[in-house]
Amino acid sequence: MLGNDRDAPRLARTALVAPRLRVLYLPTTKAACTTITKMIAQVEGSYQPELADRVVTNPLSPNQTIHAASVNGLRRLSQLPPRQVREILTSPDWLRFTSTRNPLSRVYSAWGNRLLLRAPGHARRLADLTPDVVDNNQLDLTATFANFVQAFSSNTEQFMNDHHFMTQTRFIRPDLISYNSIVCVDVPGALTELATVLSARSAAGSHPTDASPNQTASQRLNEGLGIPLALVCDITSADILMNAYQVDYDTFGFSRDEVRSTLSPRVSPYFLSATETRLLHQLRAAIQRSLDIANSSRVRQRLSFRVMRLMYAVLHKASLRHIARPQRYM
């Protein structure tokens, strides 16, 4: 249904389906996708936070485990039969939605999360391109961000290959999926409105004998450091980034001036305190350790499965040898 487009497999793997609510949601990274996924799973009734303790993935915090299929309990579009996929993508009964965010705020958030905090994921490799600037044991956030902008403009394609830095136009492909709602998370109240829509769909879809349909409220799961963009980014850097994401401004009608007007031509260096810098290093070290454990577990599991498969094959052959044709496996 999504055709032979190069992005079709990615979209099918990424898009989440809540069959009871009749909702398809494409989680746009760095556009409140953690919050929205949790809201949908809660309303769908498939959310099982207690399973988070069994997930061997490498997220930054417990909130992030919502992205594990076993925790959110939602289906991926790629797991469904073609007939159901066709219905989901075309039926007017289905809510097909995604979220967007002002490109400059989004790229700043992606930098803060992926590169500054070193959250797990492919973007960690990009951290080598954007070294920290540290002066007297204090991280210079302004200079570090300027380093990122420089690296981004020289290696735009490399950055854009990562979902967190990819343009939203390419990420959500509105030309391939006919969304009937695109929620702009910068708009005040947008998430609250979405929560109301989802709760209403739950009520409409519930059986009259149900005690009470599932409700949700938007609760922003903030994992940033809360340092305003204007303290770190000057107009020149902003222009470089906005030009790189021009297609998003054109496609979704974001205003370039909205954020730009809050910025200054020059910003003074913004230093993290020595304690903040140490805490940041502790956080990175903890994330690295979490990654080590997850990777080690993956390697061991792969090995265990191989051993199990070998044992199964040996047992299978042995049983066949004894039961069916003894000469065949001699």
Added chain:
Amino acid sequence: MTIPTLHHATLVAPRLKVLYTPTLKAACTAIKWMLAEAAGTLDTDAITRLLAANAHRSQTIHNPRVHGLTPISSLSAREIDEILTSDEWVRLATLRNPVSRSYSAWENRVLMRVSSHVRDIEILSPDIMVDGRIDMTASFSVFAEALRNHTDVFMRDPHFVPQSTVVQPAIIDYNMLVQVDKPDGVGQIASMLSERSSKTIVPQRHNESIGVPLRQVCSEATAAIIRQVYQSDYTTFGFTADAFEHSPEHYVLSRTETQLVTLVRQSIERITSVSRAAQAKMSARYGIVQVRKALLRKLSLGYWYSTPRGMNW
């Protein structure tokens, strides 16, 4: 000679002829790194293979696969006897001023929530918040009160156990007792190890402190409580009772610092969960359940256990 249970953590490096009793929160991470490096038993390749819930890579040195040192409990009585009496052996233990050690333990176990064995400790010494920020001075004071009123609970965590319980000169005749918070305390140990191993052993900082000075957080009243709890340490080792300000200006973390503390706590919580889950997936029971599910999935032509949740759990 037999070694009491409490000394089972004591390690030896036979080639260097060094015995070391690690005292938690007295540079034991740094010393184990140096000792393993000097003894040539350090295996850094093992670090990424471990599933243990250590908060940082540097903490994996406490795993025997990484440090490779010999636990004294694994030696014969004759070998132990020689180690404990021979002049050729260095019998090393480290100490730290109890107030400074308690602050370090509080910061690590309570403030940062580094995988504590005793959950009650976090409940007994909550964060004191001021306008959404952590008041370090008030929080540390509440901790000291809790330590005095619920000493038995805190003593379940080895990080809070008095040093006089761990380092018992009556059982082991230590000929090198080093106070690590004195200038060049760790440096002395590095020199000894360099000399014995003919390698250049440099003390590495494995600093997990957030760098807030003790004097800005600890009042005289708080220090007095800690001195009272750890009286046995003062009596046994003759620590000096440093004076603190009676009413220091409260040290309150910034919003960003508070947010970073929250993020570190969450990350450490995840490490514990991931480690537990990873170890569970290594069990034979998990393997058998998975094989059974795979068979049932095949028999039911994909009807049973076909969702991600069903496949894994």
